Amino acid sequence: GWTRKTGLLCTTSRERLGFSEYAFWFPMDFSVTFAGQTFVPRILSVIPIADLCGAAETKYSKEETTVRNKLASVYRLIDSRGWSDGIYGHSSVRVPHTSNEFLINPFGLLCHEITASSLVKVNIAGDIIDPGSTSFGINKSGYTLHSAIYSSRPDINCVLHVHTTAGAAVSCMKCGLLPITQDALMIGEVTYHPFRGILRAEEEKPELSRDLGPKSKVMILNNHGLVAIGGTVDEAFYFLNNTVKACEFQVSALAAGLENIIMPDMECDVSWMNDSGHGITWAIGELEWEGEMRKLDMQGYRTGQIYRTSSLIHSPSIANKQSDVDFPPVTTSPKSTSHSHENVSTTDSDEEVKDRKASPTATRD
Helix, strand or coil: CCEEECCEEEEEECCCCCCCCEEEEEECCCCEEECCEEECCCCEEECCCCCCCHHHHHCCCHHHHHHHHHHHHHHHHHHHCCCCECCECEEEEECCCCCCEEEECCECECHHHCCCCCCEEEECCCCEEECCCCCCCCCHHHHHHHHHHHHHCCCCCEEEEECCHHHHHHHCCCCCCCCCCHHHHHCCCEEEECCCCCCCCHHHHHHHHHHHCCCCCEEEECCCEEEEEECCHHHHHHHHHHHHHHHHHHHHHHHHCHHHCCCCCCCCCCHHHHECCCCCECCCCHHHHHHHHHHHHHCCCCCCCCCCCHHHHCCHHHHCCCCCCCCCHHHHCCCCCCCCCCCCCCCCCHHHHHHHHHCHHHCCC
């Protein structure tokens, strides 16, 4: 169906292009007449993250569907921040209520193409249990890294690995990641694994596990990239985000020379992260994660996030906001209720509004 928003015309298509559903947005840049109004189509594709529906929705448990949505959302965040490396780089999450199964990206899709349904389920032995909605396989080096961590760290349920420019630069430095910024201090212990080529050899797994250690949440692969892990997707992304920023700050600061760097003489107190000050206790990274999901939802990506901050999502300032997005974030949460509002431009005259209300082509399907 067609929907006229403020300066926008939107339509959706349920074409299955091998792996996902597409939504097309048409900004109004030049003249095209449709239903008595002037628009111009220019296609920008928006691929929904939480794309499990119909028979596919009942294929997985609610817990697995939730982590599928979250891991697919991680890939969108990686893409939006410019941390992606084409089809390379890999992140995973352990399948709930299992010890030897995890979800990982299909090797061949770009980060912005990955959805909940396209994720591949594999076991620790490297066998594909569920290929997802694509015909792609998995990155073997990705399997090696992730299976080694899940095997040795039962407390870890999410592993994120990226090759950012600053992260790779710091991985090449003899000094490693220096504790010179708040972000670096907040990630705690950082461990290192020496570069031995592409991570494919099974014999490298024990070395990866040993180098990671029993407590570290961040490991730098020398001459390679960054690894961040956590008990939840929220926590792992929290450590990844801070590590990436710490590397960027360090690369910039070292332009002044190492001799000019001020080294802090105290550790960062992160106990404040667990309390919002309003009677809500948050796990590490959880509060930040909800903010990131609201941002994606407002951009139309439909994350499927179940929000704890439901009062914020339902607030008039968000629910009634004139937005370029056809569906506000409230529509992606199973806990939420739907809102209906008129698609009326603030610049329309009273006569235009009256005519549109009377016309069936001006309403949402």
